[in-house]
Each structure stands twice: as C-alpha cells, then as structure tokens.
Amino acid sequence: MTVKKEKLVLVGNGMAGVNAVEHLLKLTPDKYEVTIFGSEPHPNYNRILLSYVLAGDSKVEDIVIHPYEWYANNHITLHTNQTITDIDTAAQTVTSDKGLTVSYDKLILATGSNPFMIPMPGADKEGVMAYRTIRDCEIMIESAKKYKKAIVIGGGLLGLEAARGFLNLGMKVDVVHIVDTIMERQLDRTASKMLQAALEEQGINFLLEKQSAEIVGDKRVTGLKFKDGTVAEANLIVMAVGIRPNVELAKKAGVECNPGIIVNDYLQTSAPNVYAVGECAMHRGIAYGLVAPLYEQGAVLAKHLAGVETGPYEGSILYTKLKVSGVDVFSGGQFGDAEGTKAIRIHDEFTGVYKKVVIKDNKIIGAVLFGDTADGTRLMQMIREETDVSGLEKTAILTDSSGGGAASGVADMKDDAIICGCNGVTKGTICSVIKDQGLTTVDEVKNCTTASRSCGGCKPLVSDLLAFTLGASYDKNAAKETICACTDHTRDEVVTAIREKGLSHVREVMNVLGWKNDEGCSKCRPALNYYLGMVSPDTYKDDSTSRFVNERMHANIQKDGTYSVVPRIYGGVTNPTELKRIAEVAEQFNVPTVKFTGGQRLDLLGVKKEDLTAMWEALDMPSGYAYGKALRTVKTCVGETFCRFGTGDAMGVGIELEKRFERLNTPAKVKLAVSGCPRNCAESGIKDLGIVSVDGGWELYAGGNGGVKVRVGDLLTTVKTEQDIIEYTEAYLQYYRETGKYGERTSEWVHRLGIEHIRDVVENEEERKQLCARMDLALSVTKDPWKQAIDSKKIQRDLYEVVELN
Numbered sequence: 137m138t139v140k141k142e143k144l145v146l147v148g149n150g151m152a153g154v155n156a157v158e159h160l161l162k163l164t165p166d167k168y169e170v171t172i173f174g175s176e177p178h179p180n181y182n183r184i185l186l187s188y189v190l191a192g193d194s195k196v197e198d199i200v201i202h203p204y205e206w207y208a209n210n211h212i213t214l215h216t217n218q219t220i221t222d223i224d225t226a227a228q229t230v231t232s233d234k235g236l237t238v239s240y241d242k243l244i245l246a247t248g249s250n251p252f253m254i255p256m257p258g259a260d261k262e263g264v265m266a267y268r269t270i271r272d273c274e275i276m277i278e279s280a281k282k283y284k285k286a287i288v289i290g291g292g293l294l295g296l297e298a299a300r301g302f303l304n305l306g307m308k309v310d311v312v313h314i315v316d317t318i319m320e321r322q323l324d325r326t327a328s329k330m331l332q333a334a335l336e337e338q339g340i341n342f343l344l345e346k347q348s349a350e351i352v353g354d355k356r357v358t359g360l361k362f363k364d365g366t367v368a369e370a371n372l373i374v375m376a377v378g379i380r381p382n383v384e385l386a387k388k389a390g391v392e393c394n395p396g397i398i399v400n401d402y403l404q405t406s407a408p409n410v411y412a413v414g415e416c417a418m419h420r421g422i423a424y425g426l427v428a429p430l431y432e433q434g435a436v437l438a439k440h441l442a443g444v445e446t447g448p449y450e451g452s453i454l455y456t457k458l459k460v461s462g463v464d465v466f467s468g469g470q471f472g473d474a475e476g477t478k479a480i481r482i483h484d485e486f487t488g489v490y491k492k493v494v495i496k497d498n499k500i501i502g503a504v505l506f507g508d509t510a511d512g513t514r515l516m517q518m519i520r521e522e523t524d525v526s527g528l529e530k531t532a533i534l535t536d537s538s539g540g541g542a543a544s545g546v547a548d549m550k551d552d553a554i555i556c557g558c559n560g561v562t563k564g565t566i567c568s569v570i571k572d573q574g575l576t577t578v579d580e581v582k583n584c585t586t587a588s589r590s591c592g593g594c595k596p597l598v599s600d601l602l603a604f605t606l607g608a609s610y611d612k613n614a615a616k617e618t619i620c621a622c623t624d625h626t627r628d629e630v631v632t633a634i635r636e637k638g639l640s641h642v643r644e645v646m647n648v649l650g651w652k653n654d655e656g657c658s659k660c661r662p663a664l665n666y667y668l669g670m671v672s673p674d675t676y677k678d679d680s681t682s683r684f685v686n687e688r689m690h691a692n693i694q695k696d697g698t699y700s701v702v703p704r705i706y707g708g709v710t711n712p713t714e715l716k717r718i719a720e721v722a723e724q725f726n727v728p729t730v731k732f733t734g735g736q737r738l739d740l741l742g743v744k745k746e747d748l749t750a751m752w753e754a755l756d757m758p759s760g761y762a763y764g765k766a767l768r769t770v771k772t773c774v775g776e777t778f779c780r781f782g783t784g785d786a787m788g789v790g791i792e793l794e795k796r797f798e799r800l801n802t803p804a805k806v807k808l809a810v811s812g813c814p815r816n817c818a819e820s821g822i823k824d825l826g827i828v829s830v831d832g833g834w835e836l837y838a839g840g841n842g843g844v845k846v847r848v849g850d851l852l853t854t855v856k857t858e859q860d861i862i863e864y865t866e867a868y869l870q871y872y873r874e875t876g877k878y879g880e881r882t883s884e885w886v887h888r889l890g891i892e893h894i895r896d897v898v899e900n901e902e903e904r905k906q907l908c909a910r911m912d913l914a915l916s917v918t919k920d921p922w923k924q925a926i927d928s929k930k931i932q933r934d935l936y937e938v939v940e941l942n
C-alpha cells in the first residue's frame with residue numbers, strides 16, 4: 137500500500153525557504169509532495185553573491201544554488217515568476233496572482249524582506265532603486281554603461297558592497313551616511329574609521345552625517361539634496377538603509393505579525409500548519425538579516441516537519457564579514473562596550489591590524505577584527521560555546537590564530553558543527569569530501585561543498601580542516617596570492633608574461649592570460665596599467681581609464697565633490713614671486729581654503745572641476761602629484777645653508793631629488809626627506825627614503841612610513857657625495873618599481889624583501905648601474921599632466937567640462 141504524501145507548499149523561492157526544504161528532503165525524501173512559488177523569474181540563487189556579480193567577479197549563472205534540474209530530480213513543482221496573493225488558512229489553500237490555487241497540509245512562508253525606501257520627495261524618479269535582486273544588479277550594471285556618477289544612501293554592509301561594485305563598473309560613487317561612522321551596527325569607532333580610510337583609498341567618497349531630504353531631477357535623478365541645503369550630483373541612487381520583513385501576505389491572511397511574522401521556537405506561526413522561516417520571521421523579538429541564522433532556523437524547521445527529534449531554535453549570535461576585496465573586516469556578537477564588559481584590544485599601526493574582543497563574566501561575547509580576520513570563526517566558536525577564558529592568557533586569545541597547532545581547534549569540534557555559516561556546511565561534510573574525493577586545497581573544498589564560497593570568513597577553518605584531515609601532507613601555502621579574483625595568476629607571473637610575450641595593452645594581458653572577467657576589476661586594471669608602463673616605459677601608452685579617479689583627474693577629489701590642487705614646490709622651497717602668484721590664483725578662483733600640507737606644500741582646496749585647467753594655466757607651475765602613485769614630495773630642513781648645526785645642504789639635495797624624480801610612476805606613493813644633520817628635522821626616519829647628513833657623508837634610510845602603518849626606516853647604506861645620493865636613490869626606487877606589488881608601500885616592500893637583500897642589490901655596482909639606466913629611460917619620457925591638459929581641448933572636454941546628466 138502506498139502512503140499518501142502530505143502536501144507542503146513553500147511561498148518564497150529564496151535562500152531560507154529552499155534551504156529548509158533541501159534539509160527536509162534529505163531527512164525524509166518521501167513524506168511530502170512539495171510545491172514552491174517564487175516571485176522572481178529564477179531558480180533558487182545565492183543572494184549574497186550578488187555583490188560579486190556587481191563587482192564583476194562572478195556571473196549571474198555562477199550564483200544559482202539549485203538549477204531547475206534539482207527541482208525536477210526532487211519531484212518539486214516549481215512556479216517561478218508567480219506571487220502568492222492570498223492564503224485561506226481555514227481551507228488551507230494558497231492562490232497566486234496568475235489565479236492558481238493549491239491546497240496544503242503544511243505551509244512555509246519564506247517571503248524574505250523588502251528593502252526600506254526612504255519616502256522623500258523625488259524617490260519615484262527614474263534612476264532611484266534598491267539593491268536586492270538579480271534584476272536590481274542587472275539594472276545597476278546596465279546603468280553604469282550610460283551614467284557615470286552614483287550615490288549609495290546607507291553606509292552599512294549592503295551600501296558599501298554596492299559602492300565597491302560601482303567603482304568596479306567605472307562609476308564615481310558617494311556613500312551618504314547618516315552618522316559619522318560607517319557600519320556602526322557592526323563596528324566600533326576605531327575599526328569604522330580604519331575601514332573608511334581603506335575604502336577612501338580605493339576611491340569611495342563618503343558624505344557623513346548627512347540627512348537626505350529630496351531627490352532632484354526631472355524625469356531622471358540628477359542629484360540628492362540634503363537637509364543642510366547642499367546637493368550631490370548623481371544619475372543613479374541606490375538606497376541601502378536597511379530592510380523590513382515582507383509580511384503583507386501573512387497579515388492579509390490574519391497571521392500574527394509584529395513587525396515580522398511571529399514564530400515560536402519551532403518556527404510555527406499563529407495559524408495552524410503555517411510556518412515562517414528566514415528574514416520574514418520574527419523570533420523572540422528578532423528578525424534576522426543574515427543567512428547563517430536563517431539556516432539554523434531552517435535546520436530546526438526541517439527536523440520538526442520531518443518528525444525527527446529536535447531541540448528548539450533559541451536564537452542566533454550574529455557575525456558578519458564585509459565582502460569587499462582588499463579589506464578584511466569581521467564583526468561578531470556584542471562588540472560594543474557596555475556595563476559589566478571588559479575589552480582586550482590590539483591596534484598594530486604598523487600592519488594596519490585592529491582586534492578587539494569583548495568579555496563579560498569571563499566569557500567572550502563579541503569581537504571586531506580589521507586587517508586580519510583569520511581568527512573570526514575561531515572566536516565565533518568560543519562565543520557560541522561560551523568558552524570560559526579566565527584561565528587563558530588574555531592577549532593570546534587575540535594573537536594565536538591557530539590555538540596551538542592549526543588543526544587543534546577544529547579537532548575538538550563535533551561533526552555537525554557548522555563551519556561555513558553562509559552555506560550551512562558542517563565539519564562532517566567537509567572532512568568526508570576531503571577524504572572521499574582526495575581534496576587538497578581550500579578551492580577544491582569550495583567547489584565541492586560551497587563552503588567558503590560566499591563571504592569567505594570560514595576559509596581559515598576550512599584550511600584547518602584540511603590540515604586536520606591530511607596531516608603533514610597539507611601545504612597551507614600552496615594557494616598562491618593572485619592579483620585579484622579575476623585571475624589565477626600572481627603579480628610575478630603577470631609581469632613575466634608581459635615581458636616574455638611582449639604584451640602591450642591591459643586588455644591584451646587579460647585576453648592572453650585568460651582573465652575570468654573580460655572587463656577586469658578596479659584591483660587588476662590599475663595594476664596591469666602600472667606593470668605595463670614599468671616594463672616598457674618608452675613605448676607603453678598609458679590607459680587612463682584603468683586609473684583611479686584622482687589619477688585620471690590629476691587632482692584629489694574631496695568629500696563635497698570639489699578638487700584640491702597642489703602645485704610642485706621643489707624641496708618645499710619657494711619665493712615671493714611664486715607665493716604672490718599662488719595667492720592671486722587663489723583669489724581669482726575663489727579658493728575657499730589654502731593649507732600647508734604635511735609635506736611642506738600649499739594645497740588649494742575646494743576647486744571646481746571646471747576651473748581646474750584654467751587654474752593650472754594661471755599657476756604656471758608643474759603638478760605636485762599629490763594624488764598619484766608617484767613621487768609626492770621631498771621634505772627638507774634648511775640644512776647647512778642656514779642652520780648652525782647643519783653639515784649638509786638639505787635644501788639643495790632635496791630640490792635636486794625632486795626635480796629628478798618628479799612624475800615618476802611607482803607602485804604606491806613615495807615620499808622623501810632630506811635632513812641637514814642627525815637632529816633630523818625633516819623626519820627622514822619615516823619616509824620611503826630618508827636622507828640624513830652625517831659626519832663625512834649621508835645615511836639613507838629605506839621603508840619608513842608615518843601614515844596608517846607607522847614604520848621607522850632601515851639604514852640602507854651610507855654614501856659620501858651628493859652625486860652618490862642620486863645614484864643610490866635611482867637604484868633603490870627602480871628596484872622598488874620593478875619588484876613592488878602595485879599598491880604596496882616601500883614599508884611593506886622592504887619588510888617583505890628584507891633590507892639586507894635590497895642593500896645587496898643597490899650596493900652591487902653592476903646591478904646599480906643597470907637599475908639606473910632603466911630608471912633614466914623611465915624618466916626620459918615623463919610629461920607634466922597639467923600642461924598636457926592645458927594644451928589639449930580633447931582632454932578638457934573629456935575630463936573637466938561639466939556634463940549635464942540626463
């Protein structure tokens with residue numbers, strides 16, 4: 137006798153609902169006849185990965201979790217593009233917008249959330265949108281082909297990932313945020329400010345403490361007006377200011393909601409046989425907006441519906457990781473300081489790493505990590521298990537990422553411990569595929585199980601599981617550091633290919649080396665442009681479209697959309713005629729602020745884009761390159777010319793160095809300093825190359841940095857004459873140009889290569905002469921970009937004219 141199957145209907149073909157059904161079918165494949173309705177015209181896909189689609193690192197087809205065949209193979213009836221509009225809880229039926237009525241024995245509501253749209257005037261204009269679905273993503277990608285300036289309202293996880301995506305799509309982007317710290321729901325002030333600085337470095341412009349008042353424009357948006365009366369230009373505005381549970385259908389059917397669909401610990405709603413799971417559900421006063429808790433809910437619901445014994449769902453501890461390449465941010469549990477809590481903090485300004493763990497009653501209750509998130513999953517495990525840390529050395533909690541042997545932490549985990557929260561993959565599953573299928577790398581585990589496919593936060597644990605399962609045969613460092621997710625090639629492989637294959641365009645490199653993403657991204661394109669120029673300085677035609685906005689514009693864009701102009705003042709030494717001219721130009725162009733920079737230059741701030749070329753012409757001074765990955769400034773003291781302690785001509789040497797190396801492209805910005813005696817008034821110890829006059833010669837200090845990662849330079853060498861200084865500086869900078877990774881400051885480069893190695897290179901006469909010859913070639917072809925813009929109507933039209941956006 138065949139047992140009649142019960143009818144299970146799922147409303148919402150999203151991540152939470154389908155995951156629960158998948159789990160249920162594994163437990164009891166034959167108990168239910170399943171029907172799924174989804175409003176979107178797609179099979180179940182990974183919404184998390186939309187950020188990678190937008191950023192150009194994935195394609196829509198790559199983010200499908202369950203293709204149509206999965207539904208067919210599991211005998212599930214799927215109705216995509218069909219919205220359930222009514223539920224009759226007495227008759228136990230649902231009815232769709234296409235008029236289809238289906239009866240149920242059990243009903244799961246998994247209708248997700250709606251993005252919150254700020255109800256301000258103009259919010260209905262063309263070009264104002266949310267960011268939630270594949271469709272939204274497609275519209276954003278299409279818009280980027282036509283429009284050049286976006287605003288994202290909301291500096292939370294979604295807003296920042298959207299903003300990064302826009303940069304990758306070649307748009308300029310402002311993030312408008314209501315308070316003065318971004319991601320304030322996940323980060324403390326220190327981490328938030330570090331994140332902001334890192335994202336500004338990538339090109340995102342932040343407008344903080346801004347209250348949006350009105351969207352301006354005719355049919356299509358042209359800008360966003362704030363309550364303080366200022367306006368920011370944009371032809372695309374994305375609202376990412378939070379979500380609201382989608383409960384319209386449940387409310388209409390009389391199911392209790394406040395504001396989400398209220399569920400008990402078994403995900404039951406107020407209506408009989410009706411369950412809710414995912415973002416639409418409100419459990420113990422919380423509606424979750426991240427997948428890990430939704431999967432935990434789904435696991436309980438599946439067991440409950442399968443009739444398998446299960447404990448209640450008692451709520452989840454949240455953790456998040458921002459999915460923006462180049463920044464590592466993790467936040468978990470209760471990260472804020474509150475009564476009864478104590479925190480352990482490490483803030484290593486040398487490496488840009490910040491870690492904070494919050495402890496209450498000898499238990500870790502929260503953590504924030506910036507710059508190094510490898511310990512995130514381990515700390516989450518300690519938070520979940522309420523590990524007593526009273527016997528532990530407190531700073532070791534933060535510094536020991538392996539807990540005494542890579543595999544020791546994971547060895548203690550149970551088989552059903554979730555390793556990848558985003559994709560609900562357990563330790564047991566990962567260990568069996570490693571064993572059964574002979575997997576040896578994190579990437580293979582990812583492809584096989586989806587663990588680490590989304591936010592990437594679980595990669596260190598997956599790696600530990602490989603070590604635990606494979607023992608000594610696991611090579612943790614086998615995974616190589618690629619330029620970005622668009623390629624499997626490392627920096628060195630790419631540079632070698634450029635040299636050996638004679639590649640000469642950014643696109644050619646991407647084609648020949650089989651880039652996964654035809655357009656590349658904002659990480660690889662500027663890097664390729666730099667490497668090509670470094671390899672063939674005399675023949676390579678710079679691809680300005682592959683440069684970051686400030687380098688394209690040859691001025692630094694400011695938070696209000698104006699620019700800053702810093703003319704070259706060699707060695708920081710000027711004269712009355714030059715100063716008068718600068719003053720007159722500042723008056724002529726109504727420059728609101730003139731400021732001395734840390735590098736002894738004058739910065740004219742608040743210049744309108746359309747005034748830039750006229751201002752440069754009036755100044756009649758070269759560009760100070762204050763915006764570029766290039767030589768910025770040579771700071772000098774007055775030296776022996778005026779100072780009674782001085783033993784060397786600091787000003788003379790500084791001016792000569794700046795004249796020699798101005799306009800030189802380097803992997804990251806380069807700052808030099810020359811001091812006339814060891815009192816070191818020009819702060820030579822914290823410069824990329826710092827020169828100090830000493831008895832009988834000059835000392836050269838390499839790899840210093842006074843910025844985010846403070847580092848004191850290492851003594852590179854001591855030379856006798858001013859001519860030696862030029863020669864050693866040439867060799868040092870050229871070696872940095874040839875071996876530095878794009879974006880890597882000399883402080884990191886010296887640390888990576890080791891000062892002894894660099895010293896060996898520059899002190900070897902033959903190598904030094906060769907490096908100098910290659911440097912001379914690179915210097916022989918540089919041109920002043922301001923002069924080029926003054927002389928070219930085309931450049932002025934393309935870059936500096938104000939275009940009416942519509």
Ligand SMILES: Cc1cc2nc3c(=O)[nH]c(=O)nc-3n(C[C@H](O)[C@H](O)[C@H](O)COP(=O)(O)OP(=O)(O)OC[C@H]3O[C@@H](n4cnc5c(N)ncnc54)[C@H](O)[C@@H]3O)c2cc1C
Pocket residue numbers: 147148149150151152153173174175176183184185186187218219220221246247248249267268269294382385413414415416424425426427428430457459558590591
């Ligand atoms: C760009 C982006 C990036 C994200 N990144 C992360 C991340 O890194 N980590 C993380 O944990 N979370 C992330 N999230 C959040 C995560 O995607 C959501 O928490 C998760 O998708 C919610 O799942 P859900 O099933 O509850 O809702 P959804 O995935 O929204 O699914 C609900 C589905 O139900 C459909 N539906 C609604 N009403 C009806 C109806 N009446 N009839 C039929 N169908 C209906 C909707 O169209 C939708 O397809 C991200 C979200 C976005 C938008």
Ligand SMILES: NC(=O)c1ccc[n+]([C@@H]2O[C@H](COP(=O)([O-])OP(=O)(O)OC[C@H]3O[C@@H](n4cnc5c(N)ncnc54)[C@H](O)[C@@H]3O)[C@@H](O)[C@H]2O)c1
Pocket residue numbers: 254289290291292293294295297312313314315318319320321346347348376377378379424425426456457458459591
């Ligand atoms: N990496 C991830 O884990 C990830 C990525 C994307 C989205 N998500 C999830 O998707 C959901 C939506 O993300 P979200 O970032 O929109 O929500 P959110 O609620 O996390 O953040 C919204 C942000 O917008 C700000 N804000 C609110 N009103 C504003 C206003 N009028 N002007 C300017 N700023 C304003 C808030 O201060 C807050 O920081 C969340 O549940 C989020 O957790 C997660």
Ligand code: SF4
Pocket residue numbers: 773774775776779780781782783786811812813814815816817818
């Ligand atoms: S570094 Fe020496 S020479 Fe230069 S200003 Fe200071 S004391 Fe004078």
Ligand code: FES
Pocket residue numbers: 555556557558559587588589590591592593594595
């Ligand atoms: S925890 Fe996010 S991908 Fe694994």
